[in-house]
Amino acid sequence: MLISIASGKGGTGKTALALLLAIVHGPITLLDCDVEEPNCHLFLNPEWQNPSQKVTVTIPYVNLPLCNRCGVCATACLFNALVVSTESILLFDELCHSCHGCILACPKDAITEESKVIGNLIQGVSKNHPHITLVNGTLKVGTPSAVPLIKKIRKDYARPIGDILLDCPPGTACSMVAAVKDNDFCILVAEPNPFGKHDLELAMKITQMLNVPTGVVINKGDSGIGDQSIKALCENRNIPILGIIPHSLSFAKQYATGQIPDEFKHIACTIWENLAKQRSLVQ
Amino acid sequence: MKIAITAHGSDCHATVDTRFGRSNYFVLYNQDEKSWNFLPNTPSCEAAHGAGINSGQILANDGVKILITGYVGPKAFRVLQAQKIDMYSLGEITGSVEEALEAYLSGQLKTINSPNALDLKNK
Numbered sequence: 001m002l003i004s005i006a007s008g009k010g011g012t013g014k015t016a017l018a019l020l021l022a023i024v025h026g027p028i029t030l031l032d033c034d035v036e037e038p039n040c041h042l043f044l045n046p047e048w049q050n051p052s053q054k055v056t057v058t059i060p061y062v063n064l065p066l067c068n069r070c071g072v073c074a075t076a077c078l079f080n081a082l083v084v085s086t087e088s089i090l091l092f093d094e095l096c097h098s099c100h101g102c103i104l105a106c107p108k109d110a111i112t113e114e115s116k117v118i119g120n121l122i123q124g125v126s127k128n129h130p131h132i133t134l135v136n137g138t139l140k141v142g143t144p145s146a147v148p149l150i151k152k153i154r155k156d157y158a159r160p161i162g163d164i165l166l167d168c169p170p171g172t173a174c175s176m177v178a179a180v181k182d183n184d185f186c187i188l189v190a191e192p193n194p195f196g197k198h199d200l201e202l203a204m205k206i207t208q209m210l211n212v213p214t215g216v217v218i219n220k221g222d223s224g225i226g227d228q229s230i231k232a233l234c235e236n237r238n239i240p241i242l243g244i245i246p247h248s249l250s251f252a253k254q255y256a257t258g259q260i261p262d263e264f265k266h267i268a269c270t271i272w273e274n275l276a277k278q279r280s281l282v283q
Numbered sequence: 284m285k286i287a288i289t290a291h292g293s294d295c296h297a298t299v300d301t302r303f304g305r306s307n308y309f310v311l312y313n314q315d316e317k318s319w320n321f322l323p324n325t326p327s328c329e330a331a332h333g334a335g336i337n338s339g340q341i342l343a344n345d346g347v348k349i350l351i352t353g354y355v356g357p358k359a360f361r362v363l364q365a366q367k368i369d370m371y372s373l374g375e376i377t378g379s380v381e382e383a384l385e386a387y388l389s390g391q392l393k394t395i396n397s398p399n400a401l402d403l404k405n406k
Contacts, residue, residue: 080334095333
């Protein structure tokens with residue numbers, strides 16, 4: 001079962017929940033798809049198994065002697081990545097979506113493709129929790145889209161055997177969609193405040209559009225500053241609340257030093273049980 | 284020589300727009316014929332990315348040689364430079380397109396020699 005842990009708002013506790021769920025489970029793979037700032041490895045201290053694998057995308061390469069500057073490629077490009085001037089072709093590779101449209105459109109066959117490295121991925125087994133295998137994707141700084149890297153992680157490691165947890169990037173943009181799409185289940189982590197509610201609602205819309213069964217975990221759910229808005233929203237949308245993690249300063253202190261506290265292990269177990277129930281409902 | 288001025292409207296009385304990539308219109312002045320014309324910049328305004336690049340291409344396709352605008356980003360600058368379009372800064376001018384043209388013709392406008400869109404952020 002491929003289970004993603006996402007949120008609308010950032011910093012609600014996706015990674016904390018992913019780690020909690022992983023440590024109370026049997027052998028499990030955790031995919032850190034928050035590739036702009038992966039951090040699961042800081043807690044799991046993995047022994048990396050192999051040299052990291054470079055992840056590339058293709059970008060056009062214009063063979064200038066064959067090109068007659070007709071401009072068909074620039075017109076075909078939906079992302080404004082190509083500009084034709086009388087002397088040369090300008091490529092803005094950061095805007096290229098690797099769609100190959102320019103290659104198909106060129107009447108002179110002057111465009112071929114070349115690779116561009118956008119990041120790397122690496123796999124390892126946790127030294128302090130040996131039942132957890134971690135896959136870590138790291139996006140190269142300055143690369144605007146994380147989508148190809150997330151797709152590559154999923155293609156190579158999200159095999160349909162056993163349970164796999166997927167730590168998503170925050171927000172509801174393309175990278176989150178790439179991570180959540182075609183999952184068996186998505187857990188949305190939310191904070192009980194107006195910001196949390198607003199962004200959770202956006203995330204719920206995405207999982208609904210993607211047709212991915214969804215449950216919610218409320219983080220800091222007992223705190224005096226929080227409100228009842230998340231509960232009301234879940235009830236309204238008929239989305240189950242899988243668990244509520246209380247606010248805890250001691251948890252935060254241990255977590256900040258790179259430890260996964262034992263404090264809420266029992267809640268993680270309950271969330272797994274609730275997930276199993278949801279799964280049987282879905283099937 | 285064709286001169287383009289970024290503007291909020293389509294004629295010479297329109298207010299200048301300091302943005303290049305997402306300005307609503309390019310008001311055009313043909314120095315040889317002494318005539319006004321305009322180009323709507325709708326495709327660039329609606330583009331998710333690469334508005335400046337697209338705007339540069341629109342001007343080049345129309346044979347514009349001189350651009351008067353406020354701020355040019357790094358990508359747009361590369362395009363305008365490759366298309367050999369000279370860039371002039373509106374400076375303190377916030378009035379009409381006609382006013383900006385007069386300032387240019389009387390040599391009051393400074394050239395934009397490097398991408399200056401970041402200057403806007405620091406303002």
